[in-house]
Amino acid sequence: DAGVIQSPRHEVTEMGQEVTLRCKPISGHNSLFWYRQTMMRGLELLIYFNNNVPIDDSGMPEDRFSAKMPNASFSTLKIQPSEPRDSAVYFCASSLIEARYEQYFGPGTRLTVT
Amino acid sequence: AQKVTQAQTEISVVEKEDVTLDCVYETRDTTYYLFWYKQPPSGELVFLIRRNSFDEQNEISGRYSWNFQKSTSSFNFTITASQVVDSAVYFCALSEASNSGGSNYKLTFGKGTLLTVNP
Numbered sequence: 001d002a003g004v005i006q007s008p009r010h011e012v013t014e015m016g017q018e019v020t021l022r023c024k025p026i027s028g029h030n031s032l033f034w035y036r037q038t039m040m041r042g043l044e045l046l047i048y049f050n051n052n053v054p055i056d057d058s059g060m061p062e063d064r065f066s067a068k069m070p071n072a073s074f075s076t077l078k079i080q081p082s083e084p085r086d087s088a089v090y091f092c093a094s095s096l097i098e099a100r101y102e103q104y105f106g107p108g109t110r111l112t113v114t
Numbered sequence: 115a116q117k118v119t120q121a122q123t124e125i126s127v128v129e130k131e132d133v134t135l136d137c138v139y140e141t142r143d144t145t146y147y148l149f150w151y152k153q154p155p156s157g158e159l160v161f162l163i164r165r166n167s168f169d170e171q172n173e174i175s176g177r178y179s180w181n182f183q184k185s186t187s188s189f190n191f192t193i194t195a196s197q198v199v200d201s202a203v204y205f206c207a208l209s210e211a212s213n214s215g216g217s218n219y220k221l222t223f224g225k226g227t228l229l230t231v232n233p
Contacts, residue, residue: 093159100164
C-alpha cells in the first residue's frame with residue numbers, strides 16, 4: 001500500500017515567492033493534517049481536515065498560509081508570500097477519523113526560503 | 115489543555131545497553147490515546163504504538179516495551195539491548211477528543227528525545 005505522498009521533497013525559493021506544497025493521503029483515510037517542524041518549536045499542527053472540511057486552523061501562523069482539500073485524495077498548503085522564517089520541514093499526515101486512530105506521516109517537504 | 119512532557123532532551127548509550135525514554139502527559143479527559151513515534155535521521159515519522167486510556171496492560175514488541183501507568187500519568191518506552199539503528203528522535207504524543215463523538219481531536223506531541231546509540 002502506498003503511504004502518504006508529499007511533493008516536492010525539497011523546495012528552495014526566494015523571499016516573496018509563492019510556495020505550494022502537495023499531499024496525497026492514504027486511500028480510505030478521511031482525516032488529513034498539516035504539521036511544521038523546526039528545531040525551535042518542534043512539531044506544530046497547522047491545520048486539519050475531516051472529510052475534506054477544515055476543522056481547526058488555529059495553528060496556521062498567519063494569513064500568508066492557506067490550505068485546501070478539494071477532494072479526498074489531495075490537499076495543498078500554500079504560503080504567499082514566503083519569508084525566511086517559514087523555512088522548516090512540512091509534514092502531511094492522514095488517519096481515519098477519531099482520536100483513537102494513529103496518524104501516518106508523509107516523508108515531509110524541506111522548505112528553504114532565502 | 116493537554117500536554118506531553120519528555121524531560122530527556124538527549125540520551126546517549128552504548129550498544130546493547132537498555133534505555134528508557136520517559137513520557138509524562140496531562141489531560142482532563144478520561145478517554146484519551148497515547149502514541150510513540152520514531153524519527154530516524156532520514157527524517158520520516160514512523161508510528162510505533164498506540165495505547166488507549168482504558169488499557170494499562172504493558173506491551174512488548176521484540177526489543178521494545180511500553181509501560182503505561184495512569185497513576186503517574188506516564189507512558190514510558192524501553193529499548194532492550196539497544197542497537198545503532200535505534201538512533202533516532204522519539205516522540206510521545208497524546209490525543210483526546212474535543213467533541214463527544216470523538217471526530218474532532220488534536221494530537222499533541224512532546225518535544226522529543228534524541229537517542230544516540232554508539233557502537
